[in-house]
Amino acid sequence: MRYLLILMLSLLPVFAHAGEAKDMAEDPVLEQRMIGLAEKLRCLVCQNESLASSHAELAEDLRREVREQMQKGMTDQEIIDYLVSRYGDFVLYDPPVKTSTLVLWYGPFALLLIGAGVLVYQLRKRRSQIAEPQISAEDSRRAAELLDQTNSPEELNKKDRQA
């Protein structure tokens, strides 16, 4: 009895099969193309997920829509245009350059230029403000004397021994 049970259980994997990815098996090439396109598109419901990775129902429907349009022979650009005409530029992860997105695209560079300009201006101003200090003859003589003392190795050794 026990052996029969073991035999039955060992046969179980033969009948088991993966139930998911039903629509993927149909045409792997098309599915790959669909996923590639869906990765560039944003899911409207969970806004920081791509259409490819989202499990929202709407995302599933949109993937179906993309798949069907691909089967109809539409190009990627035509499908993107269709989705943009329905959901706006929001579906694109890569916003197009338009008058309304100029600030988005070029704003950072403008800020960088302004920053660099301010930096150069400030540095120039500072250079003119910090004048070379005037040293009296007495001070420079003392400075030279001190530098002389500390720089000669014998002097340093002598100091070390004293300490």
Add this chain to the structure above:
Amino acid sequence: MMRFILPFVVFVVLAVFLFVGLNLNPREVPSPLVGKSAPAFTLPQLHEPAKQFSPADMKGQVWLLNVWASWCVSCKEEHPVLMELSRRNMVPIYGLDYKDKQADAELWLKKGGDPYVLSVADAEGRIGIDYGVYGVPETYVIDKQGVIQYKQIGPVTPQSLTEKILPLVAELQAK
């Protein structure tokens, strides 16, 4: 003096931008369909599936297309507002029953009342995609020429009715 004024001005500009940003709703994606013709469809009516409805039937009238579903939580909040609006008889409301089961939808309308002239069933959500629906409920104001003039994302509230939808409807009806 200048060294205080400039940072202050920058601060104020930033603060204004951030404050406005705080009050924006990122869930509200402006519809590119506003100002465009309402996408055509022909769908079976919810109560009489043998009969069909198409937006083309509404030419010459200002009407509302309300996307709803029995599974939609915010629709519960919106429902009494639509009931009140339909009682006032100011503008016909048509329902697009989005990704719903017929039995559930009919039960919902029986329980809460039916504010719609009629509803059509979009069981697979295909028309929803055509209309750019991404969160139920949504409501479209469509003019006599069949052009979408406004899209309300989320539930219609008494405030949105008095401030936006009804004035717009009156203006469109007068045209």
